[in-house]
Amino acid sequence: MKPVIEIVDLHRIYNTGATPVHAVRGISLRVMPGEFVAIMGASGSGKSTLMNTLGCLDRPTRGIYRIDGTNVAALDSDALAAIRNHKIGFVFQGFNLLSRTTALENVELPMLYAHPPLPGDEMRRRALRSLGQVGLANRADHVPNQLSGGQQQRVAIARALVLGPSLLLADEPTGNLDTRTSIEIMGVFQKLNDAGMTVVMVTHELDVARFARRIIIMRDGRIRRDDVVNPRLTSAEELARVAAEEQAADLVS
Amino acid sequence: MKRLFAIIRVALRALRRNLMRTLLTMLGIIIGVTAVIGMVSIGTGARVQVEQQIAALGQNVVMIMAGNMSRGGMFSGMGGAPTLTLDDAVALRKEVDGVAYMSPEVRGNVQLVAGNLNWNASVMGVSHEYLDLRAWPLAEGDFFTEEDINGAARKVVLGQTTAKKLFEDASPIGATVRVKGIPFTVVGLLSAKGSNMMGQDQDDVALVPHTTAMRRLFGQNFLRSINVSATDASSIENVTTQISELLRQRHRILPGRDDDFMIRSQAEITEFATSTAKTMTGLLGAIAGVSLLVGGIGIMNIMLVSVTERTREIGIRLAVGARKRDIMRQFLTEAVLLSIVGGLIGIGVGMGVSSALAAQFNWPTLTPSYAIVGSFAFSAVIGIFFGYYPARKAAQLDPIEALRYE
Numbered sequence A: 001m002k003p004v005i006e007i008v009d010l011h012r013i014y015n016t017g018a019t020p021v022h023a024v025r026g027i028s029l030r031v032m033p034g035e036f037v038a039i040m041g042a043s044g045s046g047k048s049t050l051m052n053t054l055g056c057l058d059r060p061t062r063g064i065y066r067i068d069g070t071n072v073a074a075l076d077s078d079a080l081a082a083i084r085n086h087k088i089g090f091v092f093q094g095f096n097l098l099s100r101t102t103a104l105e106n107v108e109l110p111m112l113y114a115h116p117p118l119p120g121d122e123m124r125r126r127a128l129r130s131l132g133q134v135g136l137a138n139r140a141d142h143v144p145n146q147l148s149g150g151q152q153q154r155v156a157i158a159r160a161l162v163l164g165p166s167l168l169l170a171d172e173p174t175g176n177l178d179t180r181t182s183i184e185i186m187g188v189f190q191k192l193n194d195a196g197m198t199v200v201m202v203t204h205e206l207d208v209a210r211f212a213r214r215i216i217i218m219r220d221g222r223i224r225r226d227d228v229v230n231p232r233l234t235s236a237e238e239l240a241r242v243a244a245e246e247q248a249a250d251l252v253s
Numbered sequence B: 001m002k003r004l005f006a007i008i009r010v011a012l013r014a015l016r017r018n019l020m021r022t023l024l025t026m027l028g029i030i031i032g033v034t035a036v037i038g039m040v041s042i043g044t045g046a047r048v049q050v051e052q053q054i055a056a057l058g059q060n061v062v063m064i065m066a067g068n069m070s071r072g073g074m075f076s077g078m079g080g081a082p083t084l085t086l087d088d089a090v091a092l093r094k095e096v097d098g099v100a101y102m103s104p105e106v107r108g109n110v111q112l113v114a115g116n117l118n119w120n121a122s123v124m125g126v127s128h129e130y131l132d133l134r135a136w137p138l139a140e141g142d143f144f145t146e147e148d149i150n151g152a153a154r155k156v157v158l159g160q161t162t163a164k165k166l167f168e169d170a171s172p173i174g175a176t177v178r179v180k181g182i183p184f185t186v187v188g189l190l191s192a193k194g195s196n197m198m199g200q201d202q203d204d205v206a207l208v209p210h211t212t213a214m215r216r217l218f219g220q221n222f223l224r225s226i227n228v229s230a231t232d233a234s235s236i237e238n239v240t241t242q243i244s245e246l247l248r249q250r251h252r253i254l255p256g257r258d259d260d261f262m263i264r265s266q267a268e269i270t271e272f273a274t275s276t277a278k279t280m281t282g283l284l285g286a287i288a289g290v291s292l293l294v295g296g297i298g299i300m301n302i303m304l305v306s307v308t309e310r311t312r313e314i315g316i317r318l319a320v321g322a323r324k325r326d327i328m329r330q331f332l333t334e335a336v337l338l339s340i341v342g343g344l345i346g347i348g349v350g351m352g353v354s355s356a357l358a359a360q361f362n363w364p365t366l367t368p369s370y371a372i373v374g375s376f377a378f379s380a381v382i383g384i385f386f387g388y389y390p391a392r393k394a395a396q397l398d399p400i401e402a403l404r405y406e
């Protein structure tokens, strides 16, 4: 089987400031189809930088990145745009929703650039289904500043899923969510992963990382550990546990 | 097609989001197009009117005026110099071939009194051929005859305005009018002619035989001008040459010296007037063009601001799969919509303003369809031209840099 993601000795050096920042210092990694990878690491360890590169938003300074066997360095900007559009779903650390634009329209956004073009009612139908997947169907007409942080995060996830990508990249998808909602989102990810979607996510919390199948730990732009998750958490069990805990807390108080 | 609608919808939404700014940006184009449409409409209307007025001078008319502009000052020009005599006119009628009608002309502003009403009108001494010459029909009564001319009869034909001032709504035919205190009988009433190119009311006149005018009213033996009409358009030039030769000979002007008279044919006047109108239209058009250009620069300015403001939005669109050309198309569409909608509003306002002005000042206005199509196309071109640079700037953004933009 061909890896979805294959990077070899990847470097990313930022030259924007006074001194160059070596954010990623030689990472090699393979992610096979159907994997569910969690990337962990301290703040500033280069997780977002790596994700941006994986998402074809940024080009590496050095090293090779192949997505589905295609060397990204050989692709022009239109080909990269097409990959971002239908192959990859990207959830940003800071949501990146269009302000003053409804949740529905935000979710429809990738479909505006789809090839072949989709009819308007089909776009609407798919966007609503995607919002339903993250439990936000009843907030379709709200604009981002009428939504809580967690709800905005879920709109961003719905947008990433709307064109049915084969690779989901999520940078801190649960960073703004409470425990219960985090578990629900992980449930969505696990379901998508069970259906065959490859998922790579960044998280700070070990509790969240343990919903994945594989955990990668980064430090100072390098991979320090790469482990299989065992035992793995499932959202159904965790939800039941949280519900029981809540009930117990209620009984106590 | 479907995609185009989607793009237009997105652009409209973006423009609606900042409605005030959108309107202010369009104002430049609106004013520019309004100016173009208004000026072209008024200019075209004016030209049509001038053409009508020139036609109203009569057919194939040649005017000989006393004095010469290029000789001496203002006063000696335009009929003020005593160089044309009645004998010149008589000789001209007799000796020049191809003359259909001839009328000498003297004039002065004189008080007319009828009953207890009085009015200052331009009294013109003309020949019995004057009305034929100017293709000016009578509304009532008769014109004076050759005998009246020879006998210096005290007969007067009134213009519409003069008649109204002296007789109000009653018929003036047969009544007596005192001109400079001398009683004249009203024999005819002219039909209305309206105002001339200079805006003077041509109906504010009283016509008397030129002999009567020279002897009894003005006591002068020289003419202001001689008007002649050629038998047909092709003989105008020939007639003009003959007149010039005859008058130079009669006035004993040595070869190489300037004429002491001026000959103007109707064709020349038409040419002058239309070329003046064309120059004016061109000039006004240029001014309007400049304001359109300023409007375009306004669009470019706002689009540049908009690109900067919406850098994050552009980043998001790029991140979800928009290609450079999608971004380019979106911003270009916005610019073109701005200018086209502005242009359409401008066309509407321009036509409204010019027809309002026309009604106010009694001008004819015509909005030629080329002006409408032209200004619509021009505003679209302005949108594309001035929208291109900002749109390209937007499309050149790097997705990750754009997303990071605060």
Ligand SMILES: Nc1ncnc2c1ncn2[C@@H]1O[C@H](COP(=O)(O)OP(=O)(O)OP(=O)(O)O)[C@@H](O)[C@H]1O
Pocket (backbone or CB within 6 Å): A014, A015, A016, A017, A021, A022, A023, A041, A042, A043, A044, A045, A046, A047, A048, A049, A050, A093, B404
């Ligand atoms: N555009 C940039 N210009 C310069 N330096 C940058 C830029 N982006 C990131 N860096 C630096 O690169 C390093 C890695 O940043 P990155 O955002 O990848 O960290 P991270 O692991 O995602 O951190 P966090 O967990 O806080 O999100 C940091 O030291 C950061 O300061």
Ligand SMILES: [Mg+2]
Pocket (backbone or CB within 6 Å): A047, A048, A049, A093, A171
């Ligand atoms: Mg990060």
